[in-house]
Amino acid sequence: MTKTICIVDAYSTGAELAPLFAKEGWNCIHVQSSESIPLDYLATYRPLSFKNILILRNDDIAAKRELADRLKEFAPDFIIPGTETGVELADYLSGELGTPGNSWQTSALRRDKYSMQEALRAGGLRAIRQTVTDSLAEASQWVKEVNGWPVVVKPLDSAGADGVRFCHNDGELADAFQNIIGKTNRLGLVNRKVLLQERLIGRQFIVNGVSINGEHLISEVWSDDKKEVKNASLICEKEVLLPYHGEIQDELVDYTRQALTLLGIENGPSHSELMMTATGPVLIETAARMQGTIMHSAVIAALGYSHVTLTAERYLQPGRFAGRLAAPYQLNKELFCVTLASEREGTVKENRCEDLLGELASFYGVMHTPEKGERIFCTTDLFTNPGIIYLCHAELKQIEADYAAIRNMEKQGSLFELA
Template identity: 30%
Template sequence: MYAIIVDPLSSGSEYLNELRNYAIKVISILSRRAQNSMKTSHLSDYVTEEEDFSSLLQNILDITQGEKILFCLPGSEIGVELAEKIAQNLKLKTNNKDFSKERLNKYLMQERIKHCGLNAINQFLIKNSTCEIPHFSFPVVLKPTQSAGSDGVIFCKNQQDIKNYIDKNFGKINKIGVRNNELLMQEFIAGTEFVVDLVTLDNHCELVALWEYEKILSPEGNFLYSSLKLIDSEHKYFNILLNYAKKVIKALGICFGPAHVEIMIDKDEKPILIEVGSRPHGGKSQAIMRECFGYNQITRTLDNIFKETKNFTYAPKKYGELVFLISQKEGKFKIFGRIDDIKKLNGYIDFFPFIAENEYLQSTKDLSNIPGIVMFAHESAEVVTNSVKKLRDLEKDENFYEIYL
């Protein structure tokens, strides 16, 4: 039997290892967008998407030789569209095809949930580089209609900022290989940002992890993501977030596989959708889920499919936090000068550097150019909180980021 994973990049690469435990043969497919824009050096055996979609389908059938194909899932945001298209054409179980566009396009996504009576962001679709922009209270958020992470997301404080953003980004190919033929302007929602990571199978929807983003204000006046913190079921917004997230994915027709739902709790304590990804939470989130729960979105997705084991409890064994390093320095990078001190902090689990010697260290502007992530997990929330504070103190040391002079 076979399973197909499209663009097993970022956290989705874990599918490849986990499927071996089930003795399932895997076809890894690399989309054209991934071939053009992503690092794929960890993949040694894969099928590439061709210009002719029918040729790709035939290639899959030639490989499987009549053996059963169990499913086709995306391993990252860049593979969502192709994965659903393959599944639909091979008559495999997948998300509701009636809302495929709404799951991909952030403008249509908000319009869909608004139609279903859910809280949604006020927005305006910029269809060309010279269109007249309606009045919104500043600041506003501008972003591509189809992108991943914080790619192309910026706060604009006045009309000139908006014009500069449109001039720079309209028609540009973004990091997931999509040309920005439309841009999206949305009202800025003041509040606290959360992430709800779910797994779905038909009518079953289960919570895997719920997170709160910590943010700080940059010297330029923009918000920087500081950390991603696991929260427990005692959190005051736990039920509000979970119930809203489940309604959102139902409205968008997500009913097979992982879903990653980003939600803001506004100043009136109401949930408002930021966006949804019909794929696993990226980055290092799957690793810390496994540390804190003993499982993650990938393993729970496969358990639901193969074992039909449904999880109705939410009980983290540890408190966890992913800390995003924030550099104020710039220059030719040498080393992280305080690594040994980081590793001595209570609850330290792992360090993931995103920059190597001789590469150029930039001052951190958003999640796309953070220099690294430090993972903490411990049975005590207080231990984690104290260690994160000590890490931030270490980061202020002049020798934390050593650069060549």
């Protein structure tokens, strides 16, 4: 009997899933969580990958129940989110149809950044001091009470560092607050409240995982090297894939496994960002979906699998996947993910990335660089970077040399000619 997978919002990295299921003979159904697809995701959507497409027309419980009834006709074996906007709806539909997933009752812990931290605190894990409010006066009073400058100001439920800003005084706080409250964020949601958190000091990391029936497989540990940007927060410089074991990695993995359980993640992928502080790891946030904006073929070159292929395997071959739980991953090659950053704005006259970077010994691939005629913006978050470069090689020294070369090209403005 043919099996069926339903993917909610198969955008960004989630667009890579349906072809893997179709290759194994599964029917693929797409559920769109809103009438319009957020602009930042539109280019990645591949409707031809799906046999059927359903759209949630209104974000109310009646419309969701109607959608669940329509979906029952296709009898999906699993319902999973493709990207962040699909997490909550996938949980709801999975609960209504009785498919293995994550409970809709705990969805808020995986989408609302305030609830996420409070769940960790209640479970005895290190968590961030925080408050949430729709009042600038209350926000300012909280900072005074905790003597907390600098503070991090962010939307409750966006992604990609959208709207995130470090504030060092009342003026910056007021500006950041007004730029968030009442505005529509990158996920197409209106920011009804603003989250304030203490700023964590330390080194940032990424821990990706895939879970099956409450057991968590850690698929990758990356160092997540950032730099601070004026009037924003941190933007990514590079992500370096680390060996599974190490003094820092062991602490991160242990903490992350506990956090995933406290956040109710039982099935499917997760993407966690953490800070290693002087007192140990602290979760910044976890997303119950795959890491966005990755070149999963580059990860396969380094590990033999990727977050995408492991997520598919959890559903396609659960027995094989379960066999990996006790086996830590092994690095076959070194891997850097280098995020370009622009200090200039303008229209691209010529993109020279492929020509110049192709000469580097460790160059693997480039993604999301702008075409001729597109605009480049000053980089303040994930959505405004002008491209991502993957470097993969057996020798770490070669990658480090090529990384330095990329930053030099970037500084000289040779990667893009702007009109």
